[in-house]
Amino acid sequence: MSDQHASPLVALVRHGDGSVEELGADRLDEIDQRAAVAGTLVWVSALSPSEGDIEILRREFDLHALAVEDLHKRQQRPKLDAYEAQHMVVAYEVAEAVGSGLSEIHIFLGAGWLLTVSWAPTPLVDAVRRRFADGTDRAGTDTGELLYALLDAVVDSYFPELDRLSDRIDALEDRVLEGDADRGSLREVLAVKRRLLELRRILAPMRDVANQLLRRDVDLVGPAALPYYQDLYDHLVRVLDQLDVYRDLLATVLDARLTVASNSLNAIMKRLTAFTVILMVPTLIAGIYGMNFDRMPELNWPLGYPFALALMALAVVAAVAWFRSRNWF
Amino acid sequence: MSDQHASPLVALVRHGDGSVEELGADRLDEIDQRAAVAGTLVWVSALSPSEGDIEILRREFDLHALAVEDLHKRQQRPKLDAYEAQHMVVAYEVAEAVGSGLSEIHIFLGAGWLLTVSWAPTPLVDAVRRRFADGTDRAGTDTGELLYALLDAVVDSYFPELDRLSDRIDALEDRVLEGDADRGSLREVLAVKRRLLELRRILAPMRDVANQLLRRDVDLVGPAALPYYQDLYDHLVRVLDQLDVYRDLLATVLDARLTVASNSLNAIMKRLTAFTVILMVPTLIAGIYGMNFDRMPELNWPLGYPFALALMALAVVAAVAWFRSRNWF
Amino acid sequence: MSDQHASPLVALVRHGDGSVEELGADRLDEIDQRAAVAGTLVWVSALSPSEGDIEILRREFDLHALAVEDLHKRQQRPKLDAYEAQHMVVAYEVAEAVGSGLSEIHIFLGAGWLLTVSWAPTPLVDAVRRRFADGTDRAGTDTGELLYALLDAVVDSYFPELDRLSDRIDALEDRVLEGDADRGSLREVLAVKRRLLELRRILAPMRDVANQLLRRDVDLVGPAALPYYQDLYDHLVRVLDQLDVYRDLLATVLDARLTVASNSLNAIMKRLTAFTVILMVPTLIAGIYGMNFDRMPELNWPLGYPFALALMALAVVAAVAWFRSRNWF
């Protein structure tokens, strides 16, 4: 991938005989001739293209003005746009290396050619391209099949992310059930919540894209490819279902946090009651023997003082026992 | 079932005359000949098939690549996939013996044959197969009727599970209403919640599968079988309705838990107020008679000390009575 | 109804001339002859039929296997099942006499006959039958009109139930607003919640049944009867709307309960603060005059002791006044 950074535009041409030829950035103007040859499939991939690169792509592939605008603006919703002679799909691959954890990818499809533009590492999509370059993939020269391979790779990137989220929620649940209700766990609840909302916002329109492809609103998917797109759609629905489950669990964890805090408060109040009473009782006894009455027999007892101390100790022990018996201490 | 573990693949061939023949794993290559005979129905069942077994099944039944992938990956969403000459249904039977409590089952249907693959005990589905082997079931040689028998068995497995969940929620409600708000009940709330979410995630797509069969999107269900599939669909909707009721009840139980904790806290605070006041009053009296004024008549009374003690006792009794009257103690 | 218990199966035959004849359980085999006569309408009603009675009904009316299974199992979801030559409707009448408060009723309709099966008192449905027997009802010999009369009676049973629920929620709201937050009201909240969920679970599918009849998916409803079924549907929607309103109110009552508990806690804490301070101040004064300094002028005052007591009383009064002024006491 290192040389890809050096030259952001790379074109792979797969000929009808299965051989794959790589065109450098300087020979991109040959693309349309190649794509026009029946049985040939051209895949141009661009990583973080400059303004100039985008202009080259626009000219070479006759991209629609809106599609070009999207390339400049980025942060598009996943969507399937149908232009006159081409289609554009926007998708997101989960990539931990990226700040937001999501790597945007724009896929353009035309007759005999496919263009992918991304701005950050997309490991699974890159693996598809490597297999395409090696000729070790299933897809022949059909852009529809190649699109499936790309979208399938993208969707596969969400399953490890689901596992990570599941682990985080399980950990949160354990922390809360063990009585941890500090600010760190709250921060984590909010972080997981944000992640869930973000993924949902990306995946719901991706499911709609899969559904559009499945309902054959566009002529990209042939009958033989239908089960594959059905499978893709099922996977996306599964991921979304799982996100909803997580969201529900997270809400319950947040609620549980509140009730754990209530329990904790109750425990403290019980203890406070106990401490107060336990210390007030000997204080009262000391106060009694500090009274200045002329005739207080105990005061004249030879062992009056030890008796008073013993009485205090006894009172403390009795109070502790009483609170223990009521489970308040 | 013990011998089934020894040989994971078992084929039952029911001939037109009702007689049933069992083919061992070594004669699976005869299946297609048998299935081709009109009036014959072949049911192959596989328990935890190895890679090699799956390859045999793939070759013998000409399984679609995606279906084979699903057999390898498992943990599929319940679904009905239509391939060229066959259908696949994924369903889950509730089975307490399994870790997750749900036993996955893949059902393939073709002309004259049916293949079921599972990886854990499925008692109700096994019972259907025993009746098939005995010839004591209603289904003739129609795969559609056999599919109904299987799905009906699967759905029946959810009703005892519903009863268990109902019992757990009732028990939780009783615990909470009796003032129990400890961490154990919270753990149970979260566990029931997880179970409800998990079942919902399985059952909603199973209802959709029943609906697809009912709407006859696929040609598996004949007109005579329609009332049966309608019944199946009704049962699934009933289970889902019940899950929603449970979910709602559980949310209310969690809310009730919070208000029980509030009540408990209020009770403790009242008691704390009472204790504090009850002990502070005699302490104050002792303090008063501990003052060093030259002229404090009570101090010289012969019975001053007993009088002071009696005054303290009286104050305590009065305070207790006052708090009792206000329901604070 | 007492003799009905003795003989659970009763057949009423209304002839074309309006006269009504009652057939005992021993003459049920004449039913199909009677039903076959044009202009004749036969209504068989069964209360808690035995296995044998169900078998008789099955044979006589040629009931579908699934319908018979439903008779044995009971606790069906309200539904409209269409079999080849007959229809079945499952509905529930509110009946306080029954444990669950809901009395299940299965209604079968065929050409010239109607069969109702119930297992508990159904006062409003029984009233329809009495009017049928007297010939004082509107319905002629049309099963569709009779079905409307039955369903209308069933739906009418929900309105008093709504009133009862409304009263219970109003009472709860009053209790909560008056500061009652004890466990009894919580138990009542949960009970009303359960009742609402139960009714919703019954009524939503009953509305769907009314809608199916209205959309004329089945040929039971003639054009003249349409406004009547529209009315039925409107009533069911009204009941469901009202249930949703109650549910929303109940949730708010539960929330209000929490805030009432918070208020109550705040009040107790204010009072606790006040009590503590009020009693600590004279205790401090007593402590001061209990100090053993050689020169404490007040100690030698002739009225030092009354002065000290007055000082304490003054301090208490001042503290009380101060707290009162801040609305803390």
Place this chain on the structure above:
Amino acid sequence: MSDQHASPLVALVRHGDGSVEELGADRLDEIDQRAAVAGTLVWVSALSPSEGDIEILRREFDLHALAVEDLHKRQQRPKLDAYEAQHMVVAYEVAEAVGSGLSEIHIFLGAGWLLTVSWAPTPLVDAVRRRFADGTDRAGTDTGELLYALLDAVVDSYFPELDRLSDRIDALEDRVLEGDADRGSLREVLAVKRRLLELRRILAPMRDVANQLLRRDVDLVGPAALPYYQDLYDHLVRVLDQLDVYRDLLATVLDARLTVASNSLNAIMKRLTAFTVILMVPTLIAGIYGMNFDRMPELNWPLGYPFALALMALAVVAAVAWFRSRNWF
């Protein structure tokens, strides 16, 4: 309106030439002759009709049995019922004079005639009738246009109600934000909630009525009137949107109330901590100088007593300062 009470049935006949004639209750039998004249429009309005009045109306306008039943029962859901030769619309005008704040109105439409029945003041609908009597309204002799005028008047009555609700919620929000969490505001929250639910329950079906008229399910609305009914529908959707906004705000206010109570509790606890410590410190000092040790130098100081008092005062000041610095007092 006073004479209207005297005679609940009033008929207005607008002739083709625009002149309007009023028929008293005694000449209602002339209505059908008048309505039959082309270009003539008869509007009969009934206020709190007696049983006898309803019977007269039934006979004169050939009302459907269900419509008559609705007139007797009242409290119908807003709806549009289509009978053979006439339509019935049920709507509610907001009227503060009525107990529930909602005044029910039944509108019947036939060829050349319109009948409105109400049981309480309906100021805006009455204004439409006054304009009809004066001939100052837009509507010609078309019942569809007159229906629009009536429904538009009804919907207009909801906007001031929305403003009142908005004011109440704003006032509640201000009260809560100013820390008021007493029972009065809770009562108000519940009252506003009930009002919102009640209005929603009325307005959602009214929107559906408007939509039915708009979709031309019935032949009441001509193409020229469509924009008017679209406008009516838009207004109803706007009111419903606003109700949803209010509902959401109210829920947030109730939540905010809880957090305000928490804040208040925290403030009290801080203060309690402060008071307790501030008073315990001088009490401890007094206790120390009340000890009976033989040699306590301070006791013999000439200014020992003022010194002790000063020490106490200093301790109090220091404690107050410390708590102030931590914002606890």
Place this chain on the structure above:
Amino acid sequence: MSDQHASPLVALVRHGDGSVEELGADRLDEIDQRAAVAGTLVWVSALSPSEGDIEILRREFDLHALAVEDLHKRQQRPKLDAYEAQHMVVAYEVAEAVGSGLSEIHIFLGAGWLLTVSWAPTPLVDAVRRRFADGTDRAGTDTGELLYALLDAVVDSYFPELDRLSDRIDALEDRVLEGDADRGSLREVLAVKRRLLELRRILAPMRDVANQLLRRDVDLVGPAALPYYQDLYDHLVRVLDQLDVYRDLLATVLDARLTVASNSLNAIMKRLTAFTVILMVPTLIAGIYGMNFDRMPELNWPLGYPFALALMALAVVAAVAWFRSRNWF
């Protein structure tokens, strides 16, 4: 824009050759002649038109009575109204200068002309008009393209608003996580909530307008413009998705606020317990040595007093250490 205030009605006429002519308010009666010329596009913009101005516009453009009413009433829901020979679109641009932050704009479209009416600054729409006046915009003489340019400008105004809301919610989250739970943050929560609800109420119907245009219910959008309107629709859906995310986050922040308050309360109660105990222990010791027993050896010790003080200090240190070890202080 200053001269625009002076004369609220300004007409721009773009001729077929691209030249643009500005007509003053006094020459508005020439508009229809100009608009009738093929290839000419007239754009009249009105800012805060007076009653008289509206009457002029009504006459000149033959506006529908309902549209005129909307101009008088304002505060319409975003909508697309189709009248006989013209369409009206109501939209809102975010404008910070306006009190509500939303600037209403009514757009009328007819053959060859477009009329925009607004009552407050609409910077982005004004920019479109400036580009129209300069001839530097893409749109030719097609009202459909001009409508897109206007709506695109309006929608673009929401993105900075989203960023502002995001910043406010992030700031709130930080404040809450840092333990700030004062009334200011609550006020801010409610303010953001209101803003979200208000934007949602505006944007949901604007999305519906975009969808109506896209589905070509009206003949305003040609096939070439479809991708543009699809883009518009996508943007609106994106904004609405984002609003839902914010709403969800805000609810979580409010919940988090409650748990932060619980934590804070727990911390205070722990501290209170600690303070109470720490001060009660030396008080008890002082009380003990204040007892008046005849024989208390410590009292006669030469260093008895320092011993007692040291004992108190030791007790305090021990208590502090014990509470520290339990993380209570």
